[in-house]
Amino acid sequence: MGAVRNTRQKQMVYEALTRLDHPTATQVYECVHAEHPTVSRGTVFRVLGGFAEGGQVRRVTIFGSDTRYDHTLAPHAHGRCRVCGRVCDVFLPDFDAIAAGAESDGFCVESCEVEFGGICAACKREQMRENAKEE
Ligand SMILES: [Zn+2]
Ligand SMILES: [Zn+2]
Structure with a gap:
């Protein structure tokens, strides 16, 4: 019984991780919690930690941000937007x-x-639109 629930929780956390874009642990929790209100913050954080230790996801340190989680394991770099904070993948040849x-x-x-x-x-694009308005 416990094992089944664990597997289910892992699936939910992993699904949230793939749907979000380089989320922080809190963002993963919010995503899982929205659909499954019984899942606690502690559980989500524990599962994420387990994934990271097991090498199923990568912990990413981004300047000025909490630790983020990345399900893309192939070696790649990141681009960080200084305006909205979005993190995107950059694949270097x-x-x-x-x-x-x-x-x-x-x-x-x-x-x-x-x-x-x-x-x-x-x-x-947003900036260019703003600039155009001012002129
Ligand atoms: Zn942006
Ligand atoms: Zn990435």
Whole structure:
């Protein structure tokens, strides 16, 4: 019985994770809780922690934000919008080569965070619209 409930909770958390875009643990909780009000914050945080330890999801450190969770495991970098805070995936063609460069001195790479700061397409459009209005 307990095992079944655990599996179900894991599925709910994972589903929320894939539906959201690089959410924080709180955002995952809010998403799960909206549909399943009986699931507690503690449970969601515990399941997320388990996923991260088990390597099923990646913890991402983004400047100026709480830890976020990413279900995309292929090596990739992130772009962060300074206006709306949205985080998007950036796939670099030579990511392995970049990591290999870091290892040239005998350093063993275990994790890698590459973050580009900027402004997302939607916010850029919004800004251009605002500018057009002022003229
Ligand atoms: Zn934006
Ligand atoms: Zn990502």
